[in-house]
Amino acid sequence: MKNPSISYFLILTLSLIAPTTTKAQSVESIPEPVIPAQLDRRQVHIPKISATDIEVGAFAGILSVQDFGANPSFGIRLGYHVTEDYFVEGTYGHSTVSDQSFRRLGIAIFSKEEIDLTYYNLSIGYNLFPGEVFVGKDWAMTSAVYLVGGVGNVNFNSENHTAFDFGIGIRVLPVDWVAMRFEMRDHMFSSDLLGKNELKHNFEMTLGVGAYF
Amino acid sequence: MRPLHAGGEYIHGLRFSVKMGTAEGSRRHACGGNPNRLAAWCIYVLVALALPVSADEANEHVLVADPYLELHTAPGRGYPIFDIAERGERVEILKRHTDWFKVRTARGKEGWVSRVQMEATLTEAGERKTFRDVLFDDYLARRMEFGFSFGTFNRDPLLSVYTGYRVHDNFLVELTIAQSAGDFSSTSLYYASLVSQPFPDLRWSPFVALGWGRFTNTPKSTLVSANQTKGDLANATIGLRYYVTRQFFLRIEAKQHVLLVNYDKTNPYTELSAGAAFFF
Numbered sequence: 001m002k003n004p005s006i007s008y009f010l011i012l013t014l015s016l017i018a019p020t021t022t023k024a025q026s027v028e029s030i031p032e033p034v035i036p037a038q039l040d041r042r043q044v045h046i047p048k049i050s051a052t053d054i055e056v057g058a059f060a061g062i063l064s065v066q067d068f069g070a071n072p073s074f075g076i077r078l079g080y081h082v083t084e085d086y087f088v089e090g091t092y093g094h095s096t097v098s099d100q101s102f103r104r105l106g107i108a109i110f111s112k113e114e115i116d117l118t119y120y121n122l123s124i125g126y127n128l129f130p131g132e133v134f135v136g137k138d139w140a141m142t143s144a145v146y147l148v149g150g151v152g153n154v155n156f157n158s159e160n161h162t163a164f165d166f167g168i169g170i171r172v173l174p175v176d177w178v179a180m181r182f183e184m185r186d187h188m189f190s191s192d193l194l195g196k197n198e199l200k201h202n203f204e205m206t207l208g209v210g211a212y213f
Numbered sequence: 214m215r216p217l218h219a220g221g222e223y224i225h226g227l228r229f230s231v232k233m234g235t236a237e238g239s240r241r242h243a244c245g246g247n248p249n250r251l252a253a254w255c256i257y258v259l260v261a262l263a264l265p266v267s268a269d270e271a272n273e274h275v276l277v278a279d280p281y282l283e284l285h286t287a288p289g290r291g292y293p294i295f296d297i298a299e300r301g302e303r304v305e306i307l308k309r310h311t312d313w314f315k316v317r318t319a320r321g322k323e324g325w326v327s328r329v330q331m332e333a334t335l336t337e338a339g340e341r342k343t344f345r346d347v348l349f350d351d352y353l354a355r356r357m358e359f360g361f362s363f364g365t366f367n368r369d370p371l372l373s374v375y376t377g378y379r380v381h382d383n384f385l386v387e388l389t390i391a392q393s394a395g396d397f398s399s400t401s402l403y404y405a406s407l408v409s410q411p412f413p414d415l416r417w418s419p420f421v422a423l424g425w426g427r428f429t430n431t432p433k434s435t436l437v438s439a440n441q442t443k444g445d446l447a448n449a450t451i452g453l454r455y456y457v458t459r460q461f462f463l464r465i466e467a468k469q470h471v472l473l474v475n476y477d478k479t480n481p482y483t484e485l486s487a488g489a490a491f492f493f
Binding site for chain 1: 271272273287288289290291292306308309310311312313314315359361363370372374392393394396399433458460461489493
């Protein structure tokens with residue numbers, strides 16, 4: 001075995017297996033009880049209650065990429081409501097970036113005038129101000145102002161940028177399985193595209209709709 | 214999400230409605246017109262009416278054991294209580310959202326009850342079995358988990374997503390996808406690992422893991438001689454989980470990756486990351 005790293009893994013594998021085998025031996029060595037215990041077997045009953053913790057949705061809005069102007073964006077969202085206060089969600093979005101204003105001055109930044117931008121992120125959200133929204137006299141809709149923050153990746157011009165995102169939004173539920181959202185988010189990443197490596201702020205404003213499953 | 218057996222309930226509902234249709238056949242003439250089409254319409258309407266009834270039969274029912282259950286207008290501690298269900302009343306559980314249950318009382322009121330209040334109610338299946346036991350069974354039956362983490366990969370930022378399945382009290386199998394976007398190149402990793410958790414009952418629970426998978430390294434397009442590198446990778450991990458709530462936990466880990474570039478060359482990478490995960 002020439003490679004030291006492989007032997008390193010073998011040793012670790014053995015050290016992982018070792019505690020479990022000793023446990024198995026100790027279980028086998030217990031003698032059979034003289035009087036067999038008469039225990040009622042626990043009756044496992046899994047309740048048939050449909051959970052509605054998963055949220056699937058889509059959104060559309062405007063993404064402003066620093067130095068390159070604003071363009072329409074759209075995406076999908078998958079969320080999971082862990083408790084009444086916290087949720088986690090992943091989003092995947094698509095937009096375009098244009099170097100039109102640079103081209104007007106005779107400088108081309110990208111290979112063509114408008115290029116695709118895709119991003120994804122994974123975030124934790126906190127329902128800061130849960131409440132109700134009243135429409136007229138007879139209709140109260142559940143709502144929440146929430147904060148959301150996480151990490152992700154922004155890809156454009158064939159480059160990946162690790163991005164941090166932070167946002168605030170309001171969610172309104174017209175019925176208890178439909179959620180409508182209005183959200184503002186800042187996608188922050190550092191880029192050296194214009195000669196100097198600096199943190200770029202990219203604001204996105206979206207309207208979304210989702211369903212709880 | 215509707216349970217899978219809902220299809221069977223549909224058939225039941227249909228049969229039920231046909232019976233109803235014949236029983237109320239004497240009313241048919243009142244509508245006039247073609248009796249066949251009318252009968253079809255009546256059946257259609259009755260099916261539509263019968264469907265929610267048949268769906269109710271699939272729902273869980275419990276008996277209130279506390280002096281009363283408080284019905285909130287929405288699933289949250291601050292929402293107003295607008296009605297109650299009294300001791301001994303039979304309530305139907307319609308659905309659950311996080312730790313809140315939407316119930317319908319015998320008087321037809323629908324509202325949200327917290328898990329804490331629901332726990333003391335009695336199930337119909339096992340006479341003296343409380344709903345708390347049922348929830349505990351449900352909790353123990355959960356084997357899937359999902360999480361993500363963020364950290365450093367030889368000083369470059371690394372984002373990982375993983376899904377895990379508990380195959381034994383002490384062992385999990387995990388699949389991870391990770392991406393690192395560095396200053397000079399971006400690396401994607403995907404690997405499967407076997408995780409050993411020697412003390413799964415502890416709130417601060419340590420774990421060790423071994424993984425094997427593939428990596429792809431793509432240099433930035435702005436750099437010259439940018440060749441993509443692909444190969445196998447292996448890794449070893451030590452880490453710690455902290456259970457925040459029943460479903461939610463945080464984890465920190467240190468991982469030693471070895472990227473097997475070719476026969477003569479292996480590249481070591483050290484990952485330090487922290488993240489959050491939950492069971493479902």
